[in-house]
Amino acid sequence: xxxxxxxxxxLAHPAGGGVRILxxxxxxxxxxxxxVGTTEADLPADGAxxxxxxxSPPPATPWQQDALVRRVRDRGYRALAAPGAESFGPGTxxxxxxxxxxxxxxxxxxxxxRAAWELVEGRDALTLGYVRRVAQSxxxxxxxxxxxxxxxxxxxGHGVALIDSEGVLLxxxxxxxxxxxxxxxxxxWLDTVAVAEGAAASVRVDSxxxxxxxxxxxxxxxxxxxxxxxxxxxxxxxxxxAARILIDEVADVNDAAVASxxxxxxxxxxxxxxxxxxxxxxxxxWRTGGYHLGFRLLGRSRVDTFQLLRFVTRExxxxxxxxxAATSGRGVTGWLSFAAPPAPSRVEDSVRALRTLHxxxxxxxxxxxxxxxxxxxxxxxxxxxxxxxxxxxxxxxxSATGYFLRIDALGLEQLLLSWTGSDTFVPAxxxxxxxxxxxxxxxxxxxxxxxxxxxxIAATAEALGLxxxxxxxxxxxxxxxxxxxxxxxxxxxxxxxxxxxxxx
Numbered sequence: 001x002x003x004x005x006x007x008x009x010x011l012a013h014p015a016g017g018g019v020r021i022l023x024x025x026x027x028x029x030x031x032x033x034x035x036v037g038t039t040e041a042d043l044p045a046d047g048a049x050x051x052x053x054x055x056s057p058p059p060a061t062p063w064q065q066d067a068l069v070r071r072v073r074d075r076g077y078r079a080l081a082a083p084g085a086e087s088f089g090p091g092t093x094x095x096x097x098x099x100x101x102x103x104x105x106x107x108x109x110x111x112x113x114r115a116a117w118e119l120v121e122g123r124d125a126l127t128l129g130y131v132r133r134v135a136q137s138x139x140x141x142x143x144x145x146x147x148x149x150x151x152x153x154x155x156x157g158h159g160v161a162l163i164d165s166e167g168v169l170l171x172x173x174x175x176x177x178x179x180x181x182x183x184x185x186x187x188x189w190l191d192t193v194a195v196a197e198g199a200a201a202s203v204r205v206d207s208x209x210x211x212x213x214x215x216x217x218x219x220x221x222x223x224x225x226x227x228x229x230x231x232x233x234x235x236x237x238x239x240x241x242a243a244r245i246l247i248d249e250v251a252d253v254n255d256a257a258v259a260s261x262x263x264x265x266x267x268x269x270x271x272x273x274x275x276x277x278x279x280x281x282x283x284x285x286w287r288t289g290g291y292h293l294g295f296r297l298l299g300r301s302r303v304d305t306f307q308l309l310r311f312v313t314r315e316x317x318x319x320x321x322x323x324x325a326a327t328s329g330r331g332v333t334g335w336l337s338f339a340a341p342p343a344p345s346r347v348e349d350s351v352r353a354l355r356t357l358h359x360x361x362x363x364x365x366x367x368x369x370x371x372x373x374x375x376x377x378x379x380x381x382x383x384x385x386x387x388x389x390x391x392x393x394x395x396x397x398x399s400a401t402g403y404f405l406r407i408d409a410l411g412l413e414q415l416l417l418s419w420t421g422s423d424t425f426v427p428a429x430x431x432x433x434x435x436x437x438x439x440x441x442x443x444x445x446x447x448x449x450x451x452x453x454x455x456x457i458a459a460t461a462e463a464l465g466l467x468x469x470x471x472x473x474x475x476x477x478x479x480x481x482x483x484x485x486x487x488x489x490x491x492x493x494x495x496x497x498x499x500x501x502x503x504x
Contacts, residue, residue, distance in 0.1 A: 005031045008221030014157020017112030023093040025102030034116045047077035055109040057084035065092040073099040081106045130233035138240045145244045158219040164212045192227040201231035259326040291338040294372035294384035296392040298331040301366045315357045329453040368395035368403040429498035435481040446474040448499035
């Protein structure tokens with residue numbers, strides 16, 4: 001062998017023969033070479049700087065073990081590895097420590113020898129071995145991207161992670177150290193890094209839907225040659241990872257569309273329930289019983305609602321409550337559910353958690369967030385979600401509150417919202433909308449849907465089953481008849497409340 005042999009690299013090798021350190025060495029130990037013999041008598045006389053590997057177990061009695069250690073040390077060897085070396089007693093291990101002789105236990109001597117050869121001379125074989133393992137793992141059926149990463153990690157024997165510049169998205173087989181992630185260069189196609197806490201080989205992922213991703217294979221004690229081989233393995237695995245990302249995203253988009261439609265149908269029906277709708281709600285895990293706290297993240301400008309949903313869903317997993325969310329119009333609507341009445345302190349903790357979620361979301365999305373009141377039952381769920389939507393619309397124009405509002409804290413505005421059902425407000429609402437009511441229900445229905453969908457023409461058209469041009473024409477006509485500017489937030493809210501009251 002022409003190069004030194006690194007113990008850390010041997011320990012990190014996925015087929016290293018089950019090597020364990022018993023005495024006299026640490027992972028940073030390096031030897032000049034490796035020699036193999038069946039017994040100590042087969043070893044070369046000059047062992048200066050070498051690692052001796054025996055393929056047969058050492059003697060069983062302590063004095064014979066001590067004698068073996070002395071003879072190996074006297075020939076200049078710096079380490080002794082053998083199967084069954086764990087039988088070396090405490091005295092023999094202390095003797096080896098005093099001599100500066102490393103003792104290693106090796107479960108499979110020939111696998112250990114091959115690993116050493118691959119690390120020093122057979123680098124092409126090392127690369128081929130990793131590539132073969134990757135190919136085998138891809139052959140297994142994976143349920144999703146996380147499952148695929150688990151297969152890859154188990155096959156190559158190292159950690160595998162999907163990352164972007166912000167952090168780790170998914171990982172298997174260990175945790176990628178933050179210092180390793182920070183050292184990765186996201187610009188080149190292939191990159192290898194090594195810092196004190198670990199090392200990684202990463203490759204850019206060609207994903208048409210998500211830019212800036214890299215597939216990283218990582219571990220501790222990896223040599224330069226191992227990182228080079230793992231870089232090739234990552235390149236081989238990358239197309240399968242990119243394909244899996246696309247497959248999962250198509251499934252996620254379809255599921256999000258189904259959830260969004262179900263939520264819209266639930267809210268539009270109000271108290272008008274049927275068994276089929278309740279069954280579909282249950283199939284998604286959406287239980288309408290219990291106590292609910294609704295929230296709404298509304299885009300203050302154009303946002304990718306699917307990516308916002310992914311972010312919200314991920315953040316909700318940290319909350320100690322049953323949580324659900326779905327895309328809705330220009331944002332995401334969700335709620336927390338409690339089986340029993342939550343204590344006021346728990347409700348306040350939940351609101352604080354939602355405020356934290358909002359602050360995190362604003363780093364990537366231009367959103368406003370509203371939180372409804374705690375309500376119970378199916379009708380209560382509708383009420384808290386409607387309250388959250390009202391609060392979010394008001395929050396969109398309130399930088400002083402950080403674009404976050406809790407409807408319980410709205411004061412006079414809360415009184416206004418509750419006033420919509422009173423005998424005083426109903427005539428006022430009918431008077432306001434009289435120019436539209438005189439021409440039939442179509443203009444009021446369209447205007448109500450338009451305001452409920454955050455003034456979105458496309459969303460309104462989809463909800464009502466109309467062409468966009470029809471919606472645009474009706475909204476323009478409604479504004480003309482009312483003589484109001486729906487671009488003004490307060491006017492828009494007043495008209496929306498009036499529409500809701502008249503339709504009710």
